[in-house]
Amino acid sequence: MKFQYCMPTRIFSGEHCLAENGAALKHLGTKALIVTGARSAKANGSLDDALKALAANGQAYSIYDRVMSNPTIACAYEGASEARLNGCDFVLAIGGGSPMDAGKAMALLAAQEKPVPPSEIFTTAYERALPVAAVPTTAGTGSEVTQYAILTNDAAETKTSLANPLLFPRIAFLDAAYLRGLKKTVTVNTAVDALSHAVEGMLSVRASSVSDALAKESIALITTCIGASGLSDTSGETRWKLLCASTLAGMVIANTGTTAVHAMGYSLTYYKNIDHGKANGLLLARFLAFTERTRKERIAEILSCMHLKTVEEFARLLDGLLGKREKLSAAEIKHYAEKACKAANIANSLVRPEKDDLLEVLQSSLG
């Protein structure tokens, strides 16, 4: 029963929750840096709702709307610089994982008196950050309730996590209406990301009764959204379930971290441009099979949340969701296994894989 747990973000969930609870933003500051991607926050209504809430509070804002997928370190510095130039004292991040993670990194960098050199962004002992509020508009990352900001790290040729309790958003607003226009592939890949978070949380050495409770509910919710033809129902109720599940799974990884699956998945995204959620999904079943050899009962617990009996059934279900698998060369597999061996999150894995095990998971998943 040795564990730690913390997740201090205040969550408001429900249709129009930003309109109804926007006053909660008042305490965060006088001027927001709104951080979004180029389009979706404008199209899905979330930006409008945010602007109305800020106006009602008498809060000013600047908009930084140039966050790309898999945001770069340069993007984080650019946004932080805009925050300082414009006198923003809090960040309102709206979007999928990319704008939320970028916004959190900007909140950290903008609050430093002494500039942090980009080469030290992941190693600096930060002591302050601007407060952050987050509005997810996809259901996958869980970034609205985590202390992580994951950036593309070209020096290390991977994605690297800024992890700091200062990065927990003070407030998260969950409104599934913003998910209405998502493309099918985005819905599927982000749902698989959330599933991966919840499953990996149960396969972490840092799992606890608290994280297990949240993970099981998350897995069960996602399962109810998957029909015979995959994730084809895109009703309002399904969107709510997926959004709730991704937040639950975010609460899980905030406390358990991710595992070898994410460690390997980052290479698939960095080198092959495979979407983050799909990258994890492609590896998940074979990693379950690897873990099952020594921890059969734990895998059974995960499968039972999905009303499944075997890892093979789990693999078929994910195959049905993800479609055609990318193929890797033997050299790529070797390279990615070697990189994953050095990743910090490998150490979270309940059954810690050696290089040969990673080779096998990668080979059987994508060889």
Next chain:
Amino acid sequence: MKFQYCMPTRIFSGEHCLAENGAALKHLGTKALIVTGARSAKANGSLDDALKALAANGQAYSIYDRVMSNPTIACAYEGASEARLNGCDFVLAIGGGSPMDAGKAMALLAAQEKPVPPSEIFTTAYERALPVAAVPTTAGTGSEVTQYAILTNDAAETKTSLANPLLFPRIAFLDAAYLRGLKKTVTVNTAVDALSHAVEGMLSVRASSVSDALAKESIALITTCIGASGLSDTSGETRWKLLCASTLAGMVIANTGTTAVHAMGYSLTYYKNIDHGKANGLLLARFLAFTERTRKERIAEILSCMHLKTVEEFARLLDGLLGKREKLSAAEIKHYAEKACKAANIANSLVRPEKDDLLEVLQSSLG
């Protein structure tokens, strides 16, 4: 999917967690008011561990060890006054629900510049409190992770809750070793209190996927501790499960509030001196039966966490735990039902009982 969720307390759990993570107390202040009852914190080792942690941090302390069961408003004022006289800038509350609740109330009162008259203690809009750390030494209240401090309110002849987000402990240390010497009746009554919190959380209008996840895990954990002869196993593993379950249930009620069960239970404690946990337990089965008439599926969900099929089985299980039931007169039943009607937590009940319903629950439980 309309809900709110917040539980900012940082939890450290595990044997010797206070010794291993005592440094986390450093940020709370320079001098602690240690709040305990007269005996148990000294006997179970928790006070010693706390003193060592404070010493290692170079933090001073005063001890207030006069908290009684069902602490009074006078007790809260006395402790707050000691905190101010001795220059304490944080509270370290150690014990069951009574010392933790009293310590939280003291932290609130001690932080006020302008004295709050006792008649306004429950109605004042507080804006500051001393930071609190909590060490539970029973497994029932969950006060280590809630924003509530429940005090005996003689003016209203009941127990009344001070509820304020400022009261969330900053840190909770969970070490089941401190539960080792608990009397059987205390173990049972506190476990039933935790069960009641989790079950009532599922019967609250404020329940959500997040609170449900935590409640179901709590109920399931408690169920695994109940054997054919009740809660007779007092192994280390059982103590851990019960402590974890009570913290999970605390996280639940921090977000859902309690329901009509607690509203009625307070009278049993105030007028008949029935232990708080037992008071709720005596009423729980009949309240489930009442709710089942209109929300059959919800009750089935609760029962399934316990591998039970009917409310009657639930009633028998609780009877086995609680033993002989107290009896109330018709006048008492009428009086308690009338009082409960006016309690704030009635409004949380998923199926809101009218006075006649409360009469029936009280009559069938204790008539």
